[in-house]
Amino acid sequence: MRRLLACALAWLAAQAAAGQLLEFTPEERRAIQRHGPWPAPWSPDPSNRVSGSTRAVELGESLFFEPRLAPSGKVLCATCHVPYRGWQDGRTRALGLVEVDRNTPSVLNVRYQRWFGWDGAGDSLWAQSIRPILDAREMGGGAAQAAALVRGDRELACRYARAFGAPPPAADEAVLVGIGKALAAFQETLVTGGTPFDDFRDALAKGDAAVAARYPPAAQRGLRIFIGKGACSVCHFGPLFSNGEFHDTGVPFFLAGGGADHGRHGGIRRLLASPYNLLGPHNDQRSRAAAVKTRHVALEHRNFGEFKAPGLRNVAQTAPYMHNGSVATLADVVRHYSELDIDRLHADGESLLKPLRLAAGEAADLVAFLESLTESASALPARRAPEACAP
Amino acid sequence: MEERRGAVRLDAAALAVLAAAAPAAACELPGAARVLESPRAALAYRTIPQPVAVGEHFVVELAVCPKAEGAAAAPAEPRISANAHMPEHKHGMNYRPALRLVSPGRYRSEGWLFHMPGRWEFVFEVGAERLADSVRIE
Numbered sequence: 001m002r003r004l005l006a007c008a009l010a011w012l013a014a015q016a017a018a019g020q021l022l023e024f025t026p027e028e029r030r031a032i033q034r035h036g037p038w039p040a041p042w043s044p045d046p047s048n049r050v051s052g053s054t055r056a057v058e059l060g061e062s063l064f065f066e067p068r069l070a071p072s073g074k075v076l077c078a079t080c081h082v083p084y085r086g087w088q089d090g091r092t093r094a095l096g097l098v099e100v101d102r103n104t105p106s107v108l109n110v111r112y113q114r115w116f117g118w119d120g121a122g123d124s125l126w127a128q129s130i131r132p133i134l135d136a137r138e139m140g141g142g143a144a145q146a147a148a149l150v151r152g153d154r155e156l157a158c159r160y161a162r163a164f165g166a167p168p169p170a171a172d173e174a175v176l177v178g179i180g181k182a183l184a185a186f187q188e189t190l191v192t193g194g195t196p197f198d199d200f201r202d203a204l205a206k207g208d209a210a211v212a213a214r215y216p217p218a219a220q221r222g223l224r225i226f227i228g229k230g231a232c233s234v235c236h237f238g239p240l241f242s243n244g245e246f247h248d249t250g251v252p253f254f255l256a257g258g259g260a261d262h263g264r265h266g267g268i269r270r271l272l273a274s275p276y277n278l279l280g281p282h283n284d285q286r287s288r289a290a291a292v293k294t295r296h297v298a299l300e301h302r303n304f305g306e307f308k309a310p311g312l313r314n315v316a317q318t319a320p321y322m323h324n325g326s327v328a329t330l331a332d333v334v335r336h337y338s339e340l341d342i343d344r345l346h347a348d349g350e351s352l353l354k355p356l357r358l359a360a361g362e363a364a365d366l367v368a369f370l371e372s373l374t375e376s377a378s379a380l381p382a383r384r385a386p387e388a389c390a391p
Numbered sequence: 392m393e394e395r396r397g398a399v400r401l402d403a404a405a406l407a408v409l410a411a412a413a414p415a416a417a418c419e420l421p422g423a424a425r426v427l428e429s430p431r432a433a434l435a436y437r438t439i440p441q442p443v444a445v446g447e448h449f450v451v452e453l454a455v456c457p458k459a460e461g462a463a464a465a466p467a468e469p470r471i472s473a474n475a476h477m478p479e480h481k482h483g484m485n486y487r488p489a490l491r492l493v494s495p496g497r498y499r500s501e502g503w504l505f506h507m508p509g510r511w512e513f514v515f516e517v518g519a520e521r522l523a524d525s526v527r528i529e
Contacts, residue, residue, distance in 0.1 A: 030529065034508075034529070114446070233508075234507050234508060234509065235507065237445055237446065237507070237508060238445065238446065243445065243446055243506050243507060244446060244506070245446075245485055245506040245507075246485070292448050292501065292502060293448065293486070293504070295489075295502065296486040296487055296488060296489065296501070296502030296504075297485065297486055297487075298484070298485055298486055298487040302482075351479075351480060351481040351482075352480045352482075
């Protein structure tokens with residue numbers, strides 16, 4: 001009898017240590033599996049001939065931390081995309097030469113995106129990397145100034161030649177595009193590490209209930225809301241937790257100084273007017289297959305006030321939230337969707353969003369789930385000073 | 392943009408060609424095509440790749456075959472269009488596919504992307520005929 005009791009107590013202790021595993025339905029399990037594996041497969045950008053090149057990554061990293069790309073010498077890519085702040089800046093709105101209208105998105109996992117920027121005005125990471133260099137409010141530079149820097153700096157010129165197989169060309173714009181492509185190659189290496197959610201998801205896939213049960217019950221309950229009644233995963237879809245598209249979520253888009261942020265509508269217009277889009281001469285892919293999105297993107301009235309659904313990996317480290325940084329915490333984000341004012345939504349927009357009306361415990365569970373998307377350890381190598389470039 | 396919008400629709404001459412050359416009985420495509428029928432037309436379509444994945448561009452191939460009895464009563468300016476939407480969400484795609492004639496009665500449409508999981512409805516118009524097909528995308 002004593003032995004039986006001891007066994008029972010040991011079993012109970014093991015269960016307590018192992019935690020609990022909710023009984024997810026087969027449909028829920030399928031939905032959970034769609035958010036992995038992580039890291040997701042990736043292949044180099046065919047529109048960028050140096051995508052995936054180690055030499056280009058080295059050049060891009062040098063340029064990312066290069067203040068002289070801005071004529072003032074005071075603003076660099078890393079001013080807003082700060083490595084120790086999750087590659088964003090923690091500010092409500094980004095501050096370049098002046099404060100701009102939008103929140104700085106992290107560049108972690110940016111290689112997986114289809115469109116770039118909150119409004120998707122960039123159809124490639126290299127084009128998106130050129131934009132802030134030229135923007136008078138951000139870095140305030142130009143092609144001539146950036147090209148002169150790369151041609152005139154021995155180290156940068158050497159790295160450029162190693163990355164592209166030839167010295168910086170005479171045409172300023174060609175050098176600027178090369179800078180964008182090297183910056184893109186570097187940013188493509190910035191990928192987040194595995195998370196407690198990934199451990200849970202992979203354990204479920206393997207049928208390892210003991211490991212799956214280590215995932216906190218609150219996060220499991222929050223996940224159930226995320227893929228179920230919350231319908232969050234409809235837009236925050238897939239391994240990146242983003243479908244890469246644009247939605248009106250009822251966040252005001254009026255600007256502090258007057259006017260409105262046109263969001264995706266303005267983004268598409270800028271995209272199609274850009275000399276750096278994938279339909280233009282700087283796309284390195286002869287077939288132009290990667291330009292299918294640009295060739296077919298539809299400009300609709302409903303695009304006013306739409307902004308990209310951001311990926312949610314490491315989301316707990318990238319406050320504040322929304323395109324204008326107007327929501328301070330994850331709890332506030334959940335409250336936004338719980339108490340959504342549908343009168344703020346476009347009348348001709350999608351009819352997907354409805355107030356979730358979450359109980360306090362449900363809201364806390366959803367936050368616990370979102371926090372479980374934080375990497376357990378960085379997957380990035382420690383940064384080190386680059387070795388001198390020898391031509 | 393205008394060229395893209397215009398490319399979705401085919402003119403009357405193109406449909407006249409297919410009406411003469413493609414009887415309904417031959418309304419087939421290789422592989423696992425879905426076949427839709429209305430009183431005046433039959434249509435087979437398939438996606439490439441199959442199945443469609445959320446967030447991935449895909450191509451639609453079509454075989455369109457007005458039925459003999461319907462062809463005579465076809466409108467003066469028939470047209471063909473292809474698109475898709477999510478009925479429950481009340482929105483369509485964020486992309487505008489283009490449709491081109493490949494051979495008599497055969498079409499290829501590029502630029503498709505389903506950006507959400509759930510029920511999507513393909514909608515094909517052949518003249519005044521509307522043919523629709525629902526699919527669930529995971």
